[in-house]
Amino acid sequence: MSLDTRISILVVDDDDIAIEMIQSYLTREGFLVFTASNGREAIEILEENDIQIVVTDWEMPVMNGLELCREIRCRFTDHYIYCILLTSRGRNDEIVEGMASGADDFMVKPFNPPELLARINAGIRLVGLETRDLVIFAMARLAESRDTETGQHLERVRQYSKRLAQEMARLPEFAQAIDGEFIRLIYQTSPLHDIGKVGIPDGVLLKPGKLTHDEFEIMKKHTIIGADTLDAALKKFPKAKFLRMARDIAVAHHEKWDGSGYPFGLSGMEIPLSARIVAVADVYDALTTRRIYKDAFSTDYAEQIILENSGKHFDPEVVKAFELCKDDFVQFIDQYSDEIDEPANYHATV
Incomplete structure (x- = not known):
């Protein structure tokens, strides 16, 4: 049986005609x-179903709309339920009373x-924001539990990614592709780029030395594991843009502009834009921070590596944006330095 991924709405009204009209329209x-004819019936439905939105009349028998809103706020705290109160009352004091009961609109x-x-x-949109933040937080913590990277690595990568996206938004060719929402999403989802490492065995992920060919092949699978993890979430929330971007980043941030990357050997514009941005951010952070096998390179040397790999590893347009905001990257290094000066995992950027 397929999973129903539609947004669930509960309509509560003791007027059968109103119920039928609203139900028919929203179903289309x-x-x-x-549907429920009073607040008490509504509570029973809420207890048995995952409801995101409640549209309720004010005046009803058994339990009216105000009482229902108060009950929802008291009893259903595991996720937010958005409540819209319908009424023939329109005085300011009545509106205030309705909103004070816990109604959102x-x-x-x-x-x-x-x-x-x-x-x-x-x-x-409001409920989606809560879902997005909870999922990102949970997944990012899950990734941290399997990797020795510090949280500051994730913070720097998100800052670099956001700054690159801001700079690229000023370029005419990206004016349509990169808007305020894209910038917010890449800031929020870039910390999930290595979420797939949760599925890599400790013997490979935490190995202090160079990986063998077979071990490297196992490590490369973290991109597919990450994509599969996020695809599972997308089945539950198919309209969640943040999950789609997070999936694109997780699976493709090791692809290279010239097609020599992994897991699919994508090249050029085949690589999602978000992944092309995070690729520069992730490599820059790897170059400028200490690893178990090397000291931190200077920012000048890191810049040289990024520029030399324009058109090879990296999208030339992302590198162009990097050149314009590289001074901000240096500031982020100081602002988000690792509090504990311990070497991060060798395989942080494989």
Whole structure:
């Protein structure tokens, strides 16, 4: 049986005609709609189903809309449920009372369906933010538990990635591809670039010396493992752009512009833009920080390596952006230096 990935909405109203109208409209818009005739029935449905949005009338028997909103805020704390309160009441004091009960939005009857849809979509964006932050936090912590990298490595990589994206957004050819949302997403998801290392055996991941050919082949699989992990999350939240970008970064940040990278040997524009950006950020951090097999290289030397690999390892346009903001990278090194001066894992950037 396939998993239903539609957004779940609970409509609560004691008016059968209103219920039927709203349910029919929202179902056509692609939502999975549950219905209840009062707050008590609604609570039972909420206890048995994963509901993201509640649209409830104010005046109902058994348990009215205000009481339902208060109950939701008290009882359902494992995830946020967005509540829209519908009512014929429209005085300012009544609106304040409704919002104070725990409602997130307020609509005065009669209302038109497109307006309700717009308010529901606003709620989905808010709920999506919570889901995104929780997933990123959990996955990033999971990756840290399997690798000896410090948290500052992840912080520097996200800062480098964000700064590169900001600079590239100023280039005419990227004006459409890189907007404010892209910049926010790459900042949030770039720490997950090595999430797949959770599936690499300790004997390979934590080996203090050079990997053999067979060990390196095993290590390379962290890109596929990361993609599979994030694809599983995408099945649950198929509209989550942050998961899609995180997956692209995880699977492709070791691809190279000239096609000599892994896991698929992608080249040029075949490599997702987010992964091409993170590739520069990740390598720069590896060059400028100490590893068990080397001291930190100077920022001048790291810059030289990045420039020499333009058109080979790296997208020339990303390198162009790097040249424009390289001084900021140096500042990030100072700002996010490792608090504990211990060598990071040898295989941090394989």
